[in-house]
């Protein structure tokens with residue numbers, strides 16, 4: 001209101017003052033015009049004051065609005081930062097991009113996965129080398145909804161993932177999408193291991209069961225069978241039944257080593273090694289193999305004694321069985337890098353280098369026939385590995401084909417930190 005009346009009253013005063021300059025005007029009219037002009041000036045002053053007050057009020061309101069805006073901006077930035085921290089801290093790779101695959105944000109896991117230090121502003125296709133993922137993004141963009149599919153990556157390494165893409169909404173006239181990748185490779189590998197294991201177990205059981213069945217049938221179908229042949233067949237049935245029992249026992253030992261925490265006690269290692277060597281003495285004589293020991297005295301272990309005995313027996317049995325006549329086996333114990341080392345070295349047939357990475361697998365045997373003839377189940381080294389690892393140790397092998405092998409078990413030295421806690425438990 002005041003904005004309009006201020007110029008009107010000023011114009012009014014100026015017009016009246018101009019009229020007073022007319023020579024034909026009588027002095028009475030002139031005075032009247034001057035008084036009216038002064039009234040116009042007073043009105044103008046009044047409107048100017050009102051305008052000033054209103055401007056001040058508006059200025060104050062603008063300042064308050066600015067303040068509010070700043071607070072809102074600050075809160076928005078804080079929220080955005082919290083969201084980015086959340087995305088960054090997620091253990092699965094998360095990528096945010098537009099409908100053309102231009103990346104707007106990637107979390108730390110994604111950078112680690114693809115081995116880049118910076119991905120924002122680059123193309124999804126160029127960085128992931130996955131056309132399938134790009135096609136999935138186009139599908140999500142077309143539908144503007146979530147899509148999921150199994151995507152295989154070959155860069156930077158082979159991975160099978162479950163990729164999920166969902167629509168985030170519009171920002172800066174771009175449609176944004178989030179991509180989450182869940183690595184399924186380890187799960188698939190474990191699934192394969194489980195399938196192989198079941199197949200191996202049934203195969204291992206089927207062979208002796210088939211022999212038992214055919215031997216029993218032959219005996220059953222031939223009542224006239226000479227007593228010596230019958231006797232031989234019966235002892236073969238007993239042998240095969242023993243073999244089945246051995247496999248079942250070994251599988252149980254393995255399952256126990258895998259699932260249960262060992263009950264530990266403190267014991268001296270030397271008597272344990274001597275006991276194992278004594279138990280294997282007859283077997284060594286049968287194979288014409290000599291047993292030697294180089295043992296460091298007073299080596300103490302905090303471990304499950306029965307399980308460590310089983311480890312030494314399995315390694316000794318292999319060193320004897322896969323040896324040559326007149327060969328030798330040497331057991332050494334010593335301390336290295338604050339670890340107790342049990343070393344079983346033989347002068348046997350050795351292990352071909354291509355078989356070395358596999359010998360700790362269940363049922364793996366370099367020479368199946370030789371192992372079976374010696375009563376082997378192919379589980380001995382898998383048991384060794386599980387027992388040693390459940391004690392926080394490691395097992396390694398060095399071997400030269402036709403020359404000999406050295407198996408080295410490393411276990412934590414008794415007295416190192418953590419032992420006392422374990423003992424208290």
Ligand SMILES: Nc1ncnc2c1ncn2[C@@H]1O[C@H](COP(=O)(O)OP(=O)(O)OP(=O)(O)O)[C@@H](O)[C@H]1O
Pocket residue numbers: 250314318319322346348349350351359364365366367371372375376377378379380381382405
């Ligand atoms: N000291 C060794 N020298 C040569 N080959 C070995 C030695 N130890 C193990 N191997 C090879 O590794 C394979 C796996 O050994 P592992 O002890 O697991 O099974 P196994 O001896 O066949 O049967 P068992 O379950 O009765 O021990 C063996 O079949 C053998 O081929």
Ligand SMILES: [Mg+2]
Pocket residue numbers: 314317318376379380381
């Ligand atoms: Mg063995």
